[in-house]
Amino acid sequence: xxxxxxxxxxxxxxxxxxxxxxxxxxxxxxxxxxxxxxxxxxxxxxxxxxxxxxxxxxxxxxxxxxxxxxxxxxxxxxxxxxxxxxxxxxxxxxxxxxxxxxxxxxxxxxxxxxxxxxxxxxxxxxxxxxxxxxxxxxxxxxxxxxxxxxxxxxxxxx
Amino acid sequence: xxxxxxxxxxxxxxxxxxxxxxxxxxxxxxxxxxxxxxxxxxxxxxxxxxxxxxxxxxxxxxxxxxxxxxxxxxxxxxxxxxxxxxxxxxxxxxxxxxxxxxxxxxxxxxxxxxxxxxxxxxxxxxxxxxxxxxxxxxxxxxxxxxxxxxxxxxxxxxxxxxxxxxxxxxxxxxxxxxxxxxxxxxxxxxxxxxxxxxxxxxxxxxxxxxxxxxxxxxxxxxxxxxxxxxxxxxxxxxxxxxxxxxxxxxxxxxxxxxxxxxxxxxxxxxxxxxxxxxxxxxxxxxxxxxxxxxxxxxxxxxxxxxxxxxxxxxxxxxxxxxxxxxxxxxxxxxxxxxxxxxxxxxxxxxxxxxxxxxxxxxxxxxxxxxxxxxxxxxxxxxxxxxxxxxxxxxxxxxxxxxxxxxxxxxxxxxxxxxxxxxxxxxxxxxxxxxxxxxx
Numbered sequence: 001x002x003x004x005x006x007x008x009x010x011x012x013x014x015x016x017x018x019x020x021x022x023x024x025x026x027x028x029x030x031x032x033x034x035x036x037x038x039x040x041x042x043x044x045x046x047x048x049x050x051x052x053x054x055x056x057x058x059x060x061x062x063x064x065x066x067x068x069x070x071x072x073x074x075x076x077x078x079x080x081x082x083x084x085x086x087x088x089x090x091x092x093x094x095x096x097x098x099x100x101x102x103x104x105x106x107x108x109x110x111x112x113x114x115x116x117x118x119x120x121x122x123x124x125x126x127x128x129x130x131x132x133x134x135x136x137x138x139x140x141x142x143x144x145x146x147x148x149x150x151x152x153x154x155x156x157x158x
Numbered sequence: 159x160x161x162x163x164x165x166x167x168x169x170x171x172x173x174x175x176x177x178x179x180x181x182x183x184x185x186x187x188x189x190x191x192x193x194x195x196x197x198x199x200x201x202x203x204x205x206x207x208x209x210x211x212x213x214x215x216x217x218x219x220x221x222x223x224x225x226x227x228x229x230x231x232x233x234x235x236x237x238x239x240x241x242x243x244x245x246x247x248x249x250x251x252x253x254x255x256x257x258x259x260x261x262x263x264x265x266x267x268x269x270x271x272x273x274x275x276x277x278x279x280x281x282x283x284x285x286x287x288x289x290x291x292x293x294x295x296x297x298x299x300x301x302x303x304x305x306x307x308x309x310x311x312x313x314x315x316x317x318x319x320x321x322x323x324x325x326x327x328x329x330x331x332x333x334x335x336x337x338x339x340x341x342x343x344x345x346x347x348x349x350x351x352x353x354x355x356x357x358x359x360x361x362x363x364x365x366x367x368x369x370x371x372x373x374x375x376x377x378x379x380x381x382x383x384x385x386x387x388x389x390x391x392x393x394x395x396x397x398x399x400x401x402x403x404x405x406x407x408x409x410x411x412x413x414x415x416x417x418x419x420x421x422x423x424x425x426x427x428x429x430x431x432x433x434x435x436x437x438x439x440x441x442x443x444x445x446x447x448x449x450x451x452x453x454x455x456x457x458x459x460x461x462x463x464x465x466x467x468x469x470x471x472x473x474x475x476x477x478x479x480x481x482x483x484x485x486x487x488x489x490x491x492x493x494x495x496x497x498x499x500x501x502x503x504x505x506x507x508x509x510x511x512x513x514x515x516x517x518x519x520x521x522x523x524x525x526x527x528x529x530x531x532x533x534x535x536x537x538x539x540x541x542x543x544x545x546x547x548x549x550x551x552x553x554x555x556x557x558x559x560x561x562x563x564x565x566x567x568x569x570x571x572x573x574x575x576x577x578x579x580x581x582x583x584x585x586x587x588x589x590x591x592x593x594x595x596x597x
Contacts, residue, residue, distance in 0.1 A: 016280075016321040018235065021361060023343035027326050058344070065345040065502075067327030068285050084247045085445060085492045086404035086478055090591045122329060122499055124286035125244040125253050127404040127476075128411040130591075138288040143591070 001047040006036050010051065022052045026062050030069055031137075039070040067122070068137050075110040075117040077156045080134040081144070083120055086127035091145060095131040096120070098146050102153060115157070162390060164378045164398050165371070166414045169258045175293060177300040180261035186306060188380035189265055192272060193314045197380075199230060202273040206376065208384030210396030214251075215241055215332070215369030216444060216474040218462050227356040229364050230275030237365040238276035240267055240373055241337060242283045245329040247445035247496060248476030251400040252370035254412050256283070256290045259374065260297040264320065266373030268306060269380055271318040274366050278319045281370075282337050285325040294322050329500035333548045334367040336502065347504045348548035369474075371400060391417035395461040399472075403428040405479035406435065406588060417461040424460055424477065432588065435481040439564070443473025445493050446553030448560030470560070483588025485578040486565040490557060491519045497554035508551040511542040515558055522569065525576030532562055532569055 002010075013028035029048045034040050040063055049059040063069045070078070081099060083092045099118055105111050107120040126132045129142030133152075141152055173179045180186070192202065207222030228236065240263060244252040255263060267279050283291040298320060301307045309317045323341055325331055331340045335349035338360050359365020375397060379387045388396040395417040401424055404410045408429025415424060421442075431437060437452035442460075448470040450458070458468050465472045480489060498512040515538055518531050539555035546552075562569060571579050578585070 016323070018361065021342070024323075024341055026343040027340070028324060031324065031326060052343075054343070061345050062343065065328060066285070066325070069326060083492070084496055085489055086248045086410075086476075088489075088492055089405040089478070089480065089484070089589055090410065091589045094586060094589065121286075122327075122496055123245045123247040123249075125250050125284050126287070127248055127250050128402060129250075130404065130410065134286055137285070140287065140289060145591075 001044065002033055002036060006032050007051075014052075023054050023058070026052055026054060026059060027066065030059070030063055034069060034137075039073050073110065073114075076115045078117045078119060078136050080119040080121035080137075082122065082124050082130070082132045082134075084123045084127070086123075087130040087132060090127075090130035092131040095133070095144050095146070095149060098149055102149070116153075161415050161419065162398065163414045164387075164390070165255060165259060165262065165374050165400060166412065171258050174258050175260050175297060177261060177297070177304060180259070184381065185261050185377070186265055186304075188377040189268055189306065190312060191380065192269065193312055193316075199273045199275065202269060202380065205384040206273070206379060209375075209379045209387035210384075210391070210394055211372065211375055211379060211387065212395070212462060213369055214371035214375075214399065214475065216246065216446070218472060221368060221372055224356075224368070225270065225274050225366060227354070228274040228276070228366050229357070232275075232364060235278060235361070235363050236274065236276045237360040237363055238267060238271045238274055238279040239334075239337065239341075239360065239365060239367040240279065240281040240370055241332060241334060241367055242281055242370045243325050243332040243337060244284050244370070244474075245286075245332055246474050246476060247493070248402060248404050248441065248478040249444050249474040250402045250404070251412050251475060253284070253287050253290055255370055255374050255400070256287075256294055260294050261301065262374040262377055263294075263370055264297060264301050264306070266376035267320060268311065268318055269376050270366070270368065270373060271320075272316050276318065276366065278321075280321050280323045280341055280360075282323045282325060282331065282341065285327040288324070291322060291324045298322060328502075329496075330502045330548075330550060333550065336548065337367065338365065345502070347502045348550075350547055392461060394463060399460070399475050401460060402474075402476045403479065404476070406432045406481040406483070407479050408432055410591075415460060418464070419460050421455055421458045421460055425479070428479075431479070431481055432591075435483065435588070437479065438482045438484055439480045439486065439489075441470070441476070441478040441480075441557075442468075443471045444476035445478065445496065446549075446556060447471045447473045448556050449564060450560075451564050481588055483580055483584050485523075485572075485580045485585055486561055486568050487519065487523045487572045487578065488585065490561045491516070491523045493557045494519045494554070497550065501550060501554070505546040505548075505551065507542045507545040508554065511538050511551070512554045514538050515542075515554060519558070522572055523578075527569075527573040529570065529573055531573065532566065536562060 013025040017024035049056040212218040331346040336346040340346040355365040440455040494516040498516040539558045542551040543555040
């Protein structure tokens with residue numbers, strides 16, 4: 001189900017918590033599984049539940065509560081742009097319009113070729129570098145004006 | 159004249175996060191002093207109390223007092239948690255502390271662990287800043303190898319383990335008991351208090367939770383003395399504070415200033431208003447705090463007591479600047495959406511009320527409001543505040559009430575004329591920014 005490397009990383013996470021508190025590693029385990037699989041399918045979550053000795057429903061509760069888990073396919077690159085107030089005061093609306101136009105999709109939609117998903121995000125804690133955009137939950141791109149968005153899309157397309 | 163700093167001065171932002179660089183700057187000397195002088199846990203708490211350090215996460219609770227609540231001598235595991243789940247719109251200071259000065263947080267937590275009798279610590283890091291989380295893991299490893307963490311730290315009797323926990327996108331986990339639930343591998347839904355975390359915290363064990371910036375100040379306080387820290391600020395408002403300035407300024411970013419510094423000085427440091435426009439409104443402490451009109455703000459000093467006197471709160475130190483190109487209805491619509499989106503759904507007044515608030519502001523913004531909506535919004539806000547388990551309900555209510563209180567005419571204009579007082583093109587123009595090198 002998951003690669004030996006992913007399991008090794010999950011084991012490292014489990015070791016951070018007291019021996020009888022394996023469930024504490026569920027957030028990290030789901031993140032690792034999502035990174036490997038692209039999104040969290042039901043059988044992936046069932047595997048994580050089994051691996052951590054948790055009821056499946058408890059894993060599903062976590063996966064549905066936190067915004068960065070994806071329970072459906074997201075395309076090759078998921079772009080999450082913050083449109084919160086501080087970002088909006090520094091050009092986020094314009095950046096979001098530009099992304100919609102370039103990609104030809106609205107928020108929470110995947111491009112026809114499956115290469116991009118566009119998401120509307122909430123505060124990423126980087127408002128001084130607005131507008132802020134996150135690629136696949138991990139790479140933060142800052143001060144995203146039109147030129148920098150174009151450069152990023154070119155890079156991700158190549 | 160440059161103002162004195164504790165946390166951000168002298169950092170090259172390249173290698174300043176490394177252990178060797180931190181040690182060269184005098185890092186871990188405070189921890190060493192505790193064992194060599196030696197200072198007892200009570201001595202440490204007394205020094206922190208003397209400094210008048212108040213929690214930098216938003217509530218401003220005196221740190222020394224909080225530490226004294228821990229049942230230090232109770233046998234078994236006790237926990238110390240750093241809250242780096244920074245997601246309050248406008249707040250971005252902890253990210254910079256963690257990426258450029260992580261060892262100050264680690265040393266502060268080790269000292270905090272010693273003072274509170276904690277055996278193990280976790281730093282809960284906001285989901286969206288994965289690169290910062292990875293760096294913090296590296297910094298932890300450096301500290302372990304150097305003997306600052308683990309068993310018998312620096313040859314003393316004191317042992318303390320510290321780990322990083324990565325969040326995954328939930329504003330509510332900045333609430334301390336939601337954060338504990340989250341570390342336990344559950345949905346981040348706040349707990350009833352009491353019992354307070356000092357008696358029933360993580361895994362039901364005694365736990366103390368402080369903000370990143372709070373911990374980062376601790377080594378300096380122990381190294382230089384609580385008195386000197388207090389002197390850097392003003393009475394009841396000890397030390398410096400990092401203010402995250404966002405919105406309509408020329409140089410958005412973090413600025414560390416002594417508490418009590420005039421707001422106009424902070425505004426000047428942030429490059430002043432964009433295109434020389436006029437300050438219309440300011441939220442001085444993160445989006446959950448009441449908005450203040452520009453002219454009131456221009457006369458404020460940046461400390462807990464002055465901002466409270468002006469009718470808002472210092473909160474997390476997130477200063478959101480809005481100039482005359484801002485439509486206050488649109489601004490409130492976006493804030494209300496945030497609280498609607500982030501409500502955890504546990505308490506009915508918040509779950510239903512935040513959606514109600516958003517929908518009403520949304521219809522005003524989109525030309526379908528009624529004059530009665532203004533009283534309706536105030537009434538819904540009043541029926542959320544104080545009726546929920548945690549403060550997210552209050553946080554959703556306060557902006558609504560204060561926006562209507564201070565900008566009622568603009569809301570009324572919007573309803574009557576079915577459009578913004580500020581043309582949309584002008585709003586867009588105001589949001590254009592200079593793109594330069596990050597801070």
